[in-house]
Amino acid sequence: MQETQTTPSLSIPSRSSTSTQDRSSTTGQASSTGPQPSKPPTIAPPVKPKGPSSGAGVHRMRRIIAEDTEWSLAIVPLLTELCIQHIVKNFQNNPILKQLLPEHQKKVLSHLPPDLPLAVTANLIDDENYWRRCCMQRWPVCHVDEHGGSWKRMFFELHLENLLKHFIPSTTDPEVILSLLPLCRNYVRTIRVDQFLPPVQLPSPPHGGDQSDSGSEGEMEEPAMDHYQLRDLVAGLDHLEELDLVYGVKDCGMNFEWNLFLFTYRDCHSLAATIKACHTLKVFRLTRSKVDDDKARILIRSLLDHPALEELDLSHNLIGDRGARAAAKLLSHSRLRVLSLANNQVRAPGAQSLAHALAHNTNLLSLNLRLNCIEDEGGQALAHALQTNKCLTTLHLGGNELSEPTASLLSQVLSINTTLTSINLTGNHIGLDGGKQLLEGMSDNKTLLEFDLRLSDIAQESEYLISQALCANREAARQQALNPSHFMSPITAKGPENPAG
Secondary structure (H helix, E strand, C coil), X not given: CCCCCCCCCCXXXXXXXXXXXXXXXXHHHHHHHCCCCCCCCCCCCCCCCCCHHHHHXXXXXXXXXXXXXXXXXXXXXXXXXXXXXXXXHCCCCCCCCCCCCHHHHHHHHXXXXXXXXXXXXXXXXXXXXXXXXHHHHHCCCCCHHHHCCCHHHHHHHHHHHHHHHCCCCCCCCCHHHHCCHHHHCCCCCEXXXXXXXXXXXXXXXXXXXXXXXXXXXXXXXXXXXXXXXXXXXXXXXXXXXXXXXXXCCCCCXXXXXXXXXXXXXXXXXXXXXXXXXXXXXXXXXXXXXXXXXXXXXXXXXXXXXXXXXXXXXXXXXXXXXXXXXXXXXXXXXXXXXXXXXXXXXXXHHXXXXXXXXXXXXXXXXXXXXXXXXXXXXXXXXXXXXXXXXXXXXXXXXXXXXXXXXXXXXXXXXXXXXXXXXEEECCCCCCHHHHHHHHHHHHCCCCCCCEEECCCCCCCHHHHHHHHHHHHHHHHHHHHCCCCHHHCCCCCCCCCXXXXXX
């Protein structure tokens, strides 16, 4: 039975009286007229309220109150937003990205957490903003310029270097590193590792009698202690161009032992085979690793006729004349453009070998022999080589016990050489007369842009006049509209009133 809804008039009686009147009128009509056929109830059209006070007579509408007090129709997300949220939440188990529209891909990538497994993200995500967030989360200080300006390349190079630095032979599973190859082989171009941990060894039992510290260090023999072998890793990196290694341990603290800083013969042979097989390698650096003549010869022998090597840096080692002779041979059997043997034990015979190779070389651009002891005999040999060499641009002979005889020959070189742009003779004993001779050579030179003569015992007046000549060369170079990137840094020869600043 349906109820009839009526719209109240302007004069509204009380709800109880109205109900009583309706019932009485209905009863009276039924008794007087008898049974009537049933008719559908008629609903009177609503009467619009009039006047400001007429709202009280409007029928009250029912209201639905949601259980969530903050729920509102206005904040219901779009279906696409709900789908994006679901994709982000389940991305690890069901990575969906390439199938989305570009604008939806950006939204998904901006909400993905940076700690997702590399097996999911490495070969799927190329967005630089995502890898930037990954890098910033792990390394507070990031120099992306050192990694070709690519955040993704930076992440994988630093991640791989971190694994290598903390690898402990015979303890760490090699698959921890090798399993990364399918993920990073297309992105890693540089490996820089400044420590290699040796195997963990139990302390040896104490020997009878007193032993001094100096005696134990002097009688120490090379133990059966090898570091991580790079052969399998490097073989799997298709685009590796730079290898920068240091065999030592950082922050060893109270656990210091000389054995921690040992580059063994097994390490040397393994590394030699590694770099020989890496045909994409352009830069090889092995510094601060106690590389002596024998180990240097093993390494250099593997680099003969290397198809891509351009830079070799064996600075801060124990290389003497035999190792320098091997490097001289390499100059004749490679495309080497930069050679550094700084802070080693090269003397005059080794410098003479390098000078002989330099005289006929057509590729080498930079030679660094600072902090050796080639003396005037080696310095003069190099000066003679520069009279015929037509490619070397940078020569560093600082701290080599050079004096006036070498300066005299270098002055002749300056008057005829047209390729040298930078010479460093700091920390030698050039003397007053040597400085004057260098000044005479500079009078005919038009190409030298940097000439460092600090701590060389020459007169301040000579330094000042040489600096003026260098400024004239630089100004002439500017007027010839040369590329500014070809210029060296400002000169370091300083006089009492150096206009070059």
